[in-house]
Amino acid sequence: MVMVTVKQAEEIILAQRRDYGTEQLHFENAIGRVLAENITADRDLPPYNRVTMDGIAIQFKAYQEGRRVFRIAGTQAAGEKPVELNDAADCVEIMTGAALPATTDTVVRYEDLILADGFATITTETVTKNQSIHFKGKDKHLHDVVVEANQLITPAVIQMAAAVGKNFLQVKKLPKVVVISSGDELVEVNETPTPYQVRKSNNYTIKASLQQYGIDAVMLHIPDDATITAQVIADSLLQYDVIILSGGVSEGKFDYIPKALSACGVDKLFHKVQQRPGKPFWFGTHSKGVLVFAFPGNPVSTFMCLHRYFVLWLQHNLLIAKPAMYARLDTEFTFKPALQYFLQVHLRLDEQGILLATPVEGNGSGDFANLISTDAFMELPLEQDKFTKGTTYRIWPFALAGKW
Amino acid sequence: MVMVTVKQAEEIILAQRRDYGTEQLHFENAIGRVLAENITADRDLPPYNRVTMDGIAIQFKAYQEGRRVFRIAGTQAAGEKPVELNDAADCVEIMTGAALPATTDTVVRYEDLILADGFATITTETVTKNQSIHFKGKDKHLHDVVVEANQLITPAVIQMAAAVGKNFLQVKKLPKVVVISSGDELVEVNETPTPYQVRKSNNYTIKASLQQYGIDAVMLHIPDDATITAQVIADSLLQYDVIILSGGVSEGKFDYIPKALSACGVDKLFHKVQQRPGKPFWFGTHSKGVLVFAFPGNPVSTFMCLHRYFVLWLQHNLLIAKPAMYARLDTEFTFKPALQYFLQVHLRLDEQGILLATPVEGNGSGDFANLISTDAFMELPLEQDKFTKGTTYRIWPFALAGKW
Numbered sequence: 001m002v003m004v005t006v007k008q009a010e011e012i013i014l015a016q017r018r019d020y021g022t023e024q025l026h027f028e029n030a031i032g033r034v035l036a037e038n039i040t041a042d043r044d045l046p047p048y049n050r051v052t053m054d055g056i057a058i059q060f061k062a063y064q065e066g067r068r069v070f071r072i073a074g075t076q077a078a079g080e081k082p083v084e085l086n087d088a089a090d091c092v093e094i095m096t097g098a099a100l101p102a103t104t105d106t107v108v109r110y111e112d113l114i115l116a117d118g119f120a121t122i123t124t125e126t127v128t129k130n131q132s133i134h135f136k137g138k139d140k141h142l143h144d145v146v147v148e149a150n151q152l153i154t155p156a157v158i159q160m161a162a163a164v165g166k167n168f169l170q171v172k173k174l175p176k177v178v179v180i181s182s183g184d185e186l187v188e189v190n191e192t193p194t195p196y197q198v199r200k201s202n203n204y205t206i207k208a209s210l211q212q213y214g215i216d217a218v219m220l221h222i223p224d225d226a227t228i229t230a231q232v233i234a235d236s237l238l239q240y241d242v243i244i245l246s247g248g249v250s251e252g253k254f255d256y257i258p259k260a261l262s263a264c265g266v267d268k269l270f271h272k273v274q275q276r277p278g279k280p281f282w283f284g285t286h287s288k289g290v291l292v293f294a295f296p297g298n299p300v301s302t303f304m305c306l307h308r309y310f311v312l313w314l315q316h317n318l319l320i321a322k323p324a325m326y327a328r329l330d331t332e333f334t335f336k337p338a339l340q341y342f343l344q345v346h347l348r349l350d351e352q353g354i355l356l357a358t359p360v361e362g363n364g365s366g367d368f369a370n371l372i373s374t375d376a377f378m379e380l381p382l383e384q385d386k387f388t389k390g391t392t393y394r395i396w397p398f399a400l401a402g403k404w
Numbered sequence: 405m406v407m408v409t410v411k412q413a414e415e416i417i418l419a420q421r422r423d424y425g426t427e428q429l430h431f432e433n434a435i436g437r438v439l440a441e442n443i444t445a446d447r448d449l450p451p452y453n454r455v456t457m458d459g460i461a462i463q464f465k466a467y468q469e470g471r472r473v474f475r476i477a478g479t480q481a482a483g484e485k486p487v488e489l490n491d492a493a494d495c496v497e498i499m500t501g502a503a504l505p506a507t508t509d510t511v512v513r514y515e516d517l518i519l520a521d522g523f524a525t526i527t528t529e530t531v532t533k534n535q536s537i538h539f540k541g542k543d544k545h546l547h548d549v550v551v552e553a554n555q556l557i558t559p560a561v562i563q564m565a566a567a568v569g570k571n572f573l574q575v576k577k578l579p580k581v582v583v584i585s586s587g588d589e590l591v592e593v594n595e596t597p598t599p600y601q602v603r604k605s606n607n608y609t610i611k612a613s614l615q616q617y618g619i620d621a622v623m624l625h626i627p628d629d630a631t632i633t634a635q636v637i638a639d640s641l642l643q644y645d646v647i648i649l650s651g652g653v654s655e656g657k658f659d660y661i662p663k664a665l666s667a668c669g670v671d672k673l674f675h676k677v678q679q680r681p682g683k684p685f686w687f688g689t690h691s692k693g694v695l696v697f698a699f700p701g702n703p704v705s706t707f708m709c710l711h712r713y714f715v716l717w718l719q720h721n722l723l724i725a726k727p728a729m730y731a732r733l734d735t736e737f738t739f740k741p742a743l744q745y746f747l748q749v750h751l752r753l754d755e756q757g758i759l760l761a762t763p764v765e766g767n768g769s770g771d772f773a774n775l776i777s778t779d780a781f782m783e784l785p786l787e788q789d790k791f792t793k794g795t796t797y798r799i800w801p802f803a804l805a806g807k808w
Contacts, residue, residue, distance in 0.1 A: 027593070031612045045773060048599055052702075054656035077628060077658040079589025079601050095656035097589050097701060099600040110655045139773045147776055154802070155612040156775035159703055162593045162605035163772070185483025185501050189431070189566045195452055196503040197483050201566035208435045208559040224481055251514045252458035252499035254481040297501060298456075299563055328757040353732040353759045353796045368567070369449060369543045371560035372551055392757045398558070 003272040003279075005382065006308075006340045012269050013283060013313050016291055020173040020241060027161040030153045032214050033171040034318045039147040039157075042164045044137035049100035051078075053132040055113060056091040056120045057104035060129040068122045072115075076101070091120055100133055107132035150319040172318055175241035175291075177217040179206045180232065182248040182257060183297060184224045201368075202246040202295075202302045209306055209398075213314060217244075224248075229260040237264055237290050244310065247297025249282045257294060258282055266292050274382065276339040277301040281309070299368035304342050304377050307396050327357040327378065327395045333387040340382045345395065347375040357395060374398070407676040407683075409786065410712075410744045416673050417687060417717050420695055424577040424645060431565040434557045436618050437575040438722045443551040443561075446568045448541035453504035455482075457536040459517060460495040460524045461508035464533040472526045476519075480505070495524055504537055511536035554723040576722055579645035579695075581621040583610045584636065586652040586661060587701060588628045605772075606650040606699075606706045613710055613802075617718060621648070628652075634664040641668055641694050648714065651701025653686045661698060662686055670696050678786065680743040681705040685713070703772035708746050708781050711800050731761040731782065731799045737791040739784060746781040748774055749799065761799060778802070 004012070022036040051057065058070055070091035074083035078097030085092065085103040092101055093115075100107070109132060112124040140146050146160050153171070161169060181203040187193045188200060200221065207217045218240070222232045229248075236243050248257035249271070258271065266284040273281050278301040282294035291313075295305040315321040327347060335341040345357035357378050360370045376397040380387055387393070408416070426440040455461065462474055474495035478487035482501030489496065489507040496505055497519075504511070513536060516528040544550050550564050557575070565573060585607040591597045593604060604625065611621045622644070626636045633652075640647050652661035653675070662675065670688040677685050682705040686698035695717075699709040719725040731751060739745040749761035761782050764774045780801040784791055791797070 028608060028611075031615060047597070047602065054654050054659075075657060077589075077656070078587050079628075081598075081600055093657070095658050096654050097587065097602075097651075146773055151776070154776070155609045155616075156707070156772070156778065156802075158612040159605045159609040159707075159772055160776060162608045163603055163703075165593055165596070165603055167594050183482050183501065185481075189569055190571050192569070193451070194485075196485055198451060198501075199567055199569055201563045204432060204566045205559045205563040207432070208562040211435060212559075224483075247501075250458050250500050252481070253479060253497065254499050255458075299567075303560070303563075323752070325753045326755050326757045327753075348727070349729045349731075349759060351730050351796060353730045355753060355757045355759060368560070368563055369550055372555070372558070372564060374560065392755060398560075 003274045004270045005274050006379070009270055009273045009281070009283065009309065010312065013309055014316050016285060016313070017317055018175065018241065018289060018291070020175055022170050023173050024168045025171050027158060027167060027169050030161075030169045030171055031155070031158060033153050034320055035147060035149050035151045035153055035157065035169060036172045037170040038145045038149050039161060039164060039166055039169075041140045041142055041144045041146050043142050045140040045146070045163070046134050046136055046138065049136050050134040051094050051096055051098045051100055051107050051132065052134050053107055053109035054095050055093075055107050055109040055132065057094045057101055057107050058091045059085070059088045059104055060106040060127070062088040063106065063122065063127050070120050070122075072118050072120055093120070105130060105133075152320055174213070174215050175314070175317075176239070177210060177215050177242045177244060178220055178236050178240040179203045179217045179244045179246065180220045180222060180236065181246050182222045182224070182229070186221065202297065202299055205299065205303060206244055206246065206306055209303075209311075213311070224254045224256065226256040226260065229256045230263055233260050233264045233266075237266070237286050237288065241290060242310075243290060243292045244306075245292065245294040246302050249294045249296055250280045261292060261294070266290075274339050276337065276341050278305045278308075278342070279339065281305050283309075300344070300371060303368070303371060307377065307398060308342070325395050325397060326392045327355040327376070328390055328392050329378065329387055330356045330358040330389065332389050333359055333380070334385060335380060335387070336385045338382070341380045342377040342396075343380055344370055344374040345376055345378045346373055347395070347397065357393075407678045408674045409678050410783070413674055413677045413685070413687065413713065414716065417713055418720050420689060420717070421721055422579065422645065422693060422695070424579055426574050427577050428572050429575050431562060431571060431573050434565075434573045434575055435559070435562060437557050438724055439551060439553050439555045439557055439561065439573060440576045441574040442549045442553050443565060443568060443570050443573075445544045445546055445548045445550050447546050449544040449550070449567070450538050450540055450542065453540050454538040455498050455500055455502045455504055455511050455536065456538050457511055457513035458499050459497075459511050459513040459536065461498045461505055461511050462495045463489070463492045463508055464510040464531070466492040467510065467526065467531050474524050474526075476522050476524055497524070509534060556724055578617070578619050579718075580643070581614060581619050581646045581648060582624055582640050582644040583607045583614075583621045583648045583650070584624045584626060584640065585650050586626045586628070586633070590625065606701065606703055609703065609707060610648055610650065610710055613707075613715075617715070628658045628660065630660040630664065633660045634667050637664050637668045637670075641670070641690050641692065645694060647694060647696045648710075649696065649698040650706050653698045653700055654684045665696060665698070670694075678743050680741065680745055682709045682746070683743065685709050687713075704748070704775060707772070707775060711781065711802060712746070729799050729801060730796045731759040731780070732794055732796050733782065733791055734760045734762040734793065736793050737763055737784070738789060739791070740789045742786070744786045745784045746800075747784055748778040749780050749782045750777055751779040751799070751801065761797075
């Protein structure tokens with residue numbers, strides 16, 4: 001089978017939209033999820049003519065006609081019923097957040113007043129009508145949409161949900177994901193490997209990365225055994241929406257996974273992408289809708305494929321895909337093979353507001369020590385093999401890379 | 405008391421470093437926390453000469469001397485003890501991830517082989533010595549520091565912790581934070597406010613924002629009552645490391661909080677900052693070490709002060725402060741008052757890698773409807789009142805703003 005290009009792989013994966021339905025969450029637990037409904041205003045915002053400075057409320061006409069001294073007819077805190085005036089020579093001492101009395105139209109702040117013996121004297125000549133009032137409905141009207149569906153629930157969305165009394169939010173369900181590691185060379189983290197073994201680590205990285213998107217993935221491990229592999233895959237196809245496999249998709253005799261996937265009725269949509277790292281990436285779907293992302297086993301390949309393909313698919317599926325991001329390569333770089341290269345880069349925003357990408361020197365795709373100082377992968381065009389300093393290329397930043 | 409500038413406020417706050425100690429977490433639960441120890445390699449990385457392609461392992465000297473056909477003496481998967489050769493005319497069929505046999509030095513991939521009847525024939529003339537091997541210790545050596553202390557624990561750090569068998573990580577403890585809302589105008593989210601009341605919302609926003617940093621804040625509410633206010637503050641000073649207050653710090657008669665703080669022994673370090681929004685911001689410390697951030701009650705002021713001051717302090721305190729970030733103002737903007745203005749902006753990275761900031765039109769600091777489309781605040785210099793398109797200013801992005 002012919003290798004697909006990165007662009008083809010992306011198109012094949014993004015064509016696999018799935019609807020996992022919605023669920024209701026208390027608004028306090030919905031942070032980081034995606035809203036599945038519009039939030040509307042249950043009344044105007046602000047709900048009343050809201051005083052924005054501590055001071056006095058007056059009728060502007062009286063001030064305009066020359067009055068500077070006002071009798072304090074009453075005091076009104078935020079949350080209290082408005083104190084109405086019977087006389088234009090009076091004022092209400094009033095606090096920030098209070099509802100402006102209907103018999104007043106202008107607020108003069110303390111800084112422009114002298115208060116003494118129950119009277120307020122205005123000491124400025126620059127009072128304007130309607131000043132220091134945030135008028136009812138200025139921001140939003142009753143029934144207006146205040147937060148649209150298909151929006152990531154940020155702290156600002158939480159604020160709005162609370163303000164309009166939306167205790168429960170309808171959010172999109174996330175796919176149920178299983179992360180399956182494979183290979184007899186892998187031992188547990190608390191075990192001491194023989195000189196020919198290594199500890200499991202990719203599965204933890206995938207799980208930690210998915211946590212950033214609210215997905216609590218299940219982890220499984222399969223040994224290099226064709227029968228067990230087929231059984232675990234068959235079970236997983238029944239229980240999960242997405243299977244992410246790490247390792248076991250290269251050409252070797254012991255790579256049972258593509259065969260097991262095929263035997264379980266998973267249709268291969270591609271195997272091998274014209275890229276480095278991550279060339280042996282295998283992707284398929286099952287007739288029941290399950291998606292299978294089988295990433296190559298080395299840590300950098302897995303990490304790159306996860307961000308470039310799975311996260312992109314997830315964002316598109318949730319309708320929260322972000323615009324493409326670009327950065328300027330900060331140094332010259334050469335890559336000759338006829339593969340699209342994903343360069344590990346460190347990002348830096350300079351004082352000119354320009355995003356600069358500096359390659360993190362690595363020892364090939366097996367070297368994950370450098371991932372720690374990597375903020376993003378830079379996707380270098382296939383057509384070129386020399387990449388000049390100052391040229392702009394697309395980047396794929398990580399969710400929690402320390403800087404972003 | 406004279407207002408402080410933004411710079412002075414920042415300096416006063418950042419001078420208040422606190423050490424909350426460390427705690428041990430299972431590495432899987434440490435994501436997003438800050439590492440308090442170096443992680444070192446428990447052996448070389450890679451731990452053995454690691455085969456990076458499926459194929460055969462040979463002695464290069466035999467190839468160099470003209471041999472192209474090798475007898476397959478054995479097969480070795482990843483995780484298996486190396487199969488050693490007795491004869492340079494032999495080879496080992498070997499899989500990615502396996503430990504290279506000591507009697508071989510070069511790997512030839514399947515793509516360059518024909519396998520038949522127990523023999524492998526090399527079909528390429530471009531084999532080079534040591535190819536397709538990731539040598540032992542190439543990335544890191546035994547006892548090398550693989551992750552330094554004072555680093556945010558990202559998925560890449562999780563990977564490394566797993567790889568070196570570091571089951572438990574020493575991380576920095578986070579401050580115990582209480583968020584106190586105040587004001588009789590506030591009702592619960594599930595209540596219907598009178599026409600003069602609003603629902604609590606700032607406290608939820610603060611709590612949700614702090615969650616992004618791993619802090620699980622406690623929420624309290626105090627009514628407009630001097631005695632209760634003093635009691636709640638006194639209790640909180642005993643139980644928490646940081647008190648964040650929202651509301652109750654302007655000049656009004658009903659703003660008991662600064663008085664209560666003073667009565668409880670909290671020393672005011674400043675009250676009022678030369679900025680908009682958030683001018684009435686009050687900051688103080690208690691002799692027992694507790695920090696008190698008392699933010700003005702309006703939502704945008706609270707949100708801005710939280711990011712500009714509290715989050716900055718937290719990052720400095722944890723030694724994970726990020727470099728300053730800058731963006732280009734995408735349109736002309738005018739702001740005349742002698743206050744440092746924090747402009748709500750939407751960020752966009754263009755195809756030239758330039759970060760552009762477009763103001764989100766708002767109706768003043770009380771208007772929080774626009775916070776939803778705001779990615780950052782742009783800090784406009786105090787000395788100017790006209791800000792030209794294309795000029796670069798510092799920005800303060802939010803942790804989870806949908807784009808970043």
